[in-house]
Amino acid sequence: MALQLLEQSGVAAPAGEPGSAAWMQAVIDGLCDLSSRDALTGLSNRRNFQVALLREIDRVARAGEPALLLTADIDHFKQVNDRCGHAAGDLVLKAVAAALQDSVRPMDTVARIGGEEFAIILPNCPPAFGEAVAERIRRRVADRPVAISPRHEINVSVSIGGAYAPQWVRSTATVWCERADLQLYRAKAQGRNRVCIEPTAVSLVSAEEKGLLFGTSQFMDLE
Template sequence: MTVTALTPRQPPSPPSPLSAGLQLEAALSLLKQAGREELPGEAGSPEWLQSIIDALCDLSVRDALTGLANRRHFEMALGREVDRVARSGEPALLLVLDIDHFKQVNDTFGHAAGDLVLKWVAGVLGECVRPMDTVARVGGEEFAIILPNCPPAFGPTVAERVRRRIERDPVAIRAEAGTVHRLPVTVSIGGAFAPQWVRSTALLWMERADVQLYRAKAEGRNRFCLEPVAVSLVSAEEKGMLFSGSQFQDL
């Protein structure tokens, strides 16, 4: 008769002191939904917990559909950039883009097709910018690009490159009957440069770019309009911030 020695059953490893008492189920479920199940490190280890924190931080600043920066991240980046321009005097361009006649896409082909167009435009925008630039989805069909250190002479070239790249290739939309439609997509673009050496706000910069976006739409869409640098005058609000508390406030 053969006698087999039984290996004593090992008790489960105690939870790490770092993770003891933490309710991580909701965080892990959220990461799983986002396709981020593979986390480095052994469960409960400092490396594993840090990877959860890093993944959650990244999700909090990303648009769920397109993967671009979301509006929260965009507004923080815009505020940092307008402050940097005020300190350094380096030019910076803000572009805001709106997909032309986007409602017709949803009404004709459905919201799944609309989501496909949004993701396609997001991918194209990512191909048109530098690593240092920030591309964000800031609304339903509205996107924005922050371009640091972009001289005014380059502004029209950048805006036209984006416009033409999106216009160049239609998006393939598959209808319910199985037919494929080649859907042309265009955007209207507005842009404004941050005031150099002037204390301004992200809101004022955004408003200036929006004015140019509305102008592009009014002039027929599928075009860009940039605020002329020569008329980028300091507003009354910016003048108040510039001279508040100084001996020059009465000028």
């Protein structure tokens, strides 16, 4: 059953003697990779994204390095499905996924987290560079028409929102995602095909994050 699953997903057959330790390890590695990848685009799936997000939150809280979370949404994607069909929609999703992956560093995590929704975690990304990175991603998508048939190409764009994890603060995945989504909504409201990053260089610390920071502090015992 494991081999059938790998084959159906387009994964090459494990090398080595069937039943050997190396062969079994290759099968296990293949299954683990499938469980962390989006089947259509090959990007990280939502579960793997959540793991990476929590890992980055922990790193930012301990090391204080800046980290940027971008959320991206394909503009007017429903119209692509309605006018051109779901097969064309799949081609658009794969093309956008490739453009996102090509626009970032190997250390960055690019994930498909919903239908036409993507997210990118950029560790060690100072505020001075965040908007430039997001703009590069937006332009890369806009500059790559998607061929949905030999004679038909369509132009695609994305709206992007971004937020920084507050340094030295152990935030939560929910709070960080909500901040990035808020900026994504701004980008959509302002006309789409644009980038909106939190207007402050250093993210404001929410009440929830203050509670996480000070709720178990030793200074509470002095009150």
